[in-house]
Amino acid sequence: MEMPATPNGFRIKITDKVADIVFDLNDEKVNKLTTPVMEEFDGLIKQLAGTDDLELMVLRSGKPGIFIAGADIAEIADITDPVAGAALASKGHRILDRLVALPFPTIAVIDGACLGGGLELALACTYRIATDNPKTSIGLPEVNLGIIPGFGGTQRLPRLIGMPKALSMILSGKPVNGRKAFKLGVVDAVVPAEFATEKIAEFAGYIKSAAGRKAVLVRRNSRPFRRWLTQDNALARLVTANIACRNLMKKTKGCYPAPLKALEVIRRTLGMPLAAGLAVEAREFGELAVTPISKNLINLFYGSEALKKDKGAVIDGKPRQINRVGVLGAGVMGGGIAWNFTKADIPTRLKDLNWEAVGKGYEAAANIYGQLKKLRKYNQREIDIKMHHLSGTTDFSGFGNLDIVVEAIVEDLDIKRKVLAELAEHVPEDTIIASNTSTLPITELAEGLPHPERFIGMHFFNPVNRMPLVEVIPGKETSPETIAAVVALSKRLGKTPIVVQSCPGFLVNRLLLPYLSEAVMLLQEGVSPKDVDRVLTGFGMPMGPFTLLDEVGIDVAHKCAVVLAAAYGERMANATLLECMCEDHHLLGKKGGNGKGFYLHQGKKQVLNPDLPAIVGDWREANNISPRQCSDDDILDRCLLTMVNEAVRCLDEGIVADPVHLDMAMIMGIGFPPFRGGLLRYADELGAEHIWTRLYELAEKYGDRFKPCERLQQMTRNQREFYNETVR
């Protein structure tokens, strides 16, 4: 018997007492659990419950590579009232309870993404079968959106696989593949995707017998003693929870409430009856769903989805295919970029002036693979194969058939121009030439090149393997085809490209440098680097400005500061202490010189450099500046509002397309805390008027560089926000 498909795309076929339900959401690429879908599913369950003679229900998806991708995020984003949020969860609980209560067994067949609400629905089925399809990913990623699982995930998963394993899945939000899910006990079988039909029939036959059913249950409960030891007594639950809590605090520094809340809910409810536990889950879900942090994380999710689709430029057809690449300059950046290409299996020609330098590039790439090997991302066999994509040279041999060459040589306009001109002679006319410059204007670099339309900035961040951002900077004459090709290539490298317009420092460094300079100014005035770092890590930055300066190199930062000071004048007047530190005292940070900077770097411990007070003291004397105190509030605002002020100028000048791009760039480029939603989200939270007032105060107290820019003044007058509508 076959029933007509429901309006939302459930197809039901009943043959031989087996109800086969295929979920194929109409007009959507993925299956998701919207309220109408859930209501329809509810009706379906009720209908099947009333059908005589059914022995089994099989739930499948009609979408390739997707089972159910989760609940509808838009609905969660719209929750403004905790009670309404809790009600949404409770409604889901009631429907899934009815699924559990069906008088016949149910099997969820997971062939593709089964996330969040999708997994919670599958958990309410009697059995779950996963395929070994590489697209099969099973998990509860809710904490990434600042909420906890709300359709019973915090209840059914720990009860099924035990508390420690459930905690690791729920608190990390990381999905697992079919094989791992089987190992964890989340699914009862993992089957080859190609033979799914036969294997499901086999499994269905198997569970018809009492022995078969028992075997499944025995497998689920395979280690009763260990289970008892880790969760079936209150003490064990407390210990397990404490360990998990300590790990979480280390990872999130307490900035992200969702995983902590998930942990608390699981710890509190594991011994309770299911209904009571579900009630707790619903209440806490509602509370979290209305928090600004959750809203910020959801917006970021939308932002990153939008970026994934962003092609960077409008062109006819597909972006140019990149088959062979070249990298000019085998320093740390060149080596890192070469590593990135080999990781994406692109044959890479690495050129430097001599073989010793080329060898350094090989070493830089191999070091990154070494780190990844320790993390078990690659084994030696895979690394060897990827390293073979690299070939070194000291002349331009092998440059005659490259699709793109990325230049990563010394940051000097004249040298770069000379080398780029030379390079242009050795590559075909249609080869894209990209510069990894971090500060020099692209249009100026392009001057004198025979094909400026194929010249572009492609700015990777250091360390290349850990920084997900690539700034793509077209010059005045760069063609849309070139932009689209570089954007597509960056994505292939696993990076998030953001197109920004050419200006000194581009977007990220233009915003970062004033922030770092301001921190140094604070030090010049007598504030301890430790205090500045404490205030900003407290705000959520992954590391304080002084730790960051030591990390990137004080000389590097100084060079960059000089360029930006020359370009933007007064408001980016560089902190001269930097120059004094690297030139007079040879303090270059963690990696340069003697390995000393603001801190000493011995092993993992970070100790303030004991020479620093004397150096600062001398500097102050020489510059005739008297020390003064600065409150934590002032420290925070001096560093952050300078950045906001500059960000507003960037928006005004059209350096970046919109606030979404700016915020994503800051999060991925400098690790601006995601739970804050980005620099401009943070600004919106403060309000333009407050920022304007504070900047004025700071300007009076500390100098004109804080003067709010024109646009900020207008925004205050018109009471505008950066995100004046919710971005979807």
Added chain:
Amino acid sequence: MKERIAIIDGIRTPMCKAGGVFKDIQADQLGAWIVTELIARSEIDPALIDELIMGNVGNPTHAMNIARVIALKAGLPQGLPAFTVHRNCGSGNEALTTAAAKIQAGDGDIYIVGGTESMSSMPLLYGPRMTEFFANLVKSKTLSQKLGVISKFRPSFLKPVIGIVQGLTDPVCGLIMGKTAELLAREFHITREEQDRYAVESHKKAAAAIESGRLAEEILPIPVPSCYKAVQEADDGPRDNQSMDALGKLRPYFDRHNGTVTVGNSCPLTDAAAAMLVMSETKAKELGLTPIGFLRGYAYAGLEPQRMGLGPIYSTVKALDRSGMTMSDIELVELNEAFAAQAIANLRAFDSDEFAARYFGRHHKVGAIDPAILNVNGGAIALGHPVGMTGARLVITTLKELHRRNCNVGLATMCIGGGQGGALLLEAA
């Protein structure tokens, strides 16, 4: 006349003493490294290549058809087939001549050929008694049976079979290669002093070639894995301070009492790889490529295994006859120096009416080789002899030197373990 085979480009890794700089690089990695570079610098579209042929002697167990492994690791298309050839020390030549034969037979147009060898990686093997011990242990079922097997274990079972020694020993005449050189020393009355002087000369020529940058022209420097902290830019065998004194202090290695052959006047075990891009002359013209030279003719010849060192003269005579040439046409000679005694024996044979009469039924000698055109950039005694690779190196070195000297015809010839010789007649572009 058959169409000539154009050698578009050829390069090699530095040659490094076994157990040294390259000890952690397997033969397939060395090969992949050099092929990756060859494709990159020749800028050829890999889709045009018909096949990859590699010579290799000590076949690593982890890469049985090492040519295919190299092709894939070097990023050649998966649809491109590859096979390995084995003619002992002549394997690197064999890769080239097999491609030549295929091109001339119309099987294909464009080939990558070469040779690779990691003599560092030759394994130590369990002997037959240890192997049997393991087999019995696996076969035994009960604990008492197992104990019974274990009780029969003797420490002497652990004595390994040294792969490299076994590989260098002729299984038919039973002699290790060094002993065949001793035989030639006796046959041609070559003293220890003559051999040592020859060796010193080889080192001096090689050191000078490195110093002048001539060898660098054919070498791809290798950043050394696994940490890539150092870059190996040159061969590490040649010593410009090699002296008769130093050599004189060495004891004969193969015949302790009356021998003349020492490790100083023999070629060292070495790791290296080389590769060339070859195609028919017509194809090269069609693609507008300028070759570094051509293969005009070649021959392999067999002789008594215990006199294998004389392979060069046997094969050269055959190759010259086939191409209608004589020794007087040859302007440059690369004659592989497995042993000083073996190289000198060949020089004497080339210059001997009697030898020509006795073995080739000729009235006149094959033709003396002027020392001024012989192994002008040093030979294997200094540079080393990575067995599967050397054949390819000789071709590359000869062609580059012909070009430098503005000469036309060169001969690359070598002795081949098991009683063979190979000779290639090369022409400058």
